[in-house]
Amino acid sequence: MATATAVPEATAIKTPLTLTDSAAVKVREIMATQDPLPAGLRIGVVGGGCSGFQYSMSFENQAGMMDKVLNFDGLKVFVDATSLVYLNGCVVDYVxxxxxxxxxxxxxxxxxxxxxxxxFSV
Structure with missing residues (x-):
């Protein structure tokens, strides 16, 4: 007699950072005006401001050696290892x-x- 065995469902791989569609569209729009065209967007957390930390965004020509490279439909987002700790689960939107x-x-x-x-502070 055959017995059925449960197959575990595939677990979703969660990205540490999410870029909404509207944010990705705006980044691509701004990137298109740059000369030369950047390789991607860097998102990070830096010390500063009243509460201790601030977000930073800039264009980069290449990823750093210790960067996590996230891909949003061909848009590369570079995040350094330290910033990744503070950005885990973060959603970036454009409003x-x-x-x-x-x-x-x-x-x-x-x-x-x-x-x-x-x-902000954590």
Whole structure:
């Protein structure tokens, strides 16, 4: 008599950082204006601001030796190992409102932000 065995479901591999479609579109739009065309976007966390840390975004011509390279439909995002610790589970979005437009970081690791919203603590 044959017995059925349960096959474990494939576990989803979670990326440490997520870029929304609107953020990826905006990054590609800005990258297209650069000369020479950058290889990708660097997202990081640097010390500074009222609360201790700030997000940084810049274009890079190549990944660093210790970078994690994330791929969002062909858009490369470089994150250094130290920043990766602070960005784990973070979602980067691009929003446009009547008051402002810009990139918004939704980070589950953040415990508090400063009054102006430009820095955070973990």
């Amino acid at each position: 446009e409102t009547l008051e402002a437009a810009g990139f918004k970081f939704e980070n589950p690791s953040v415990k508090s932000t400063c009054g102006c919203g430009s820095s």
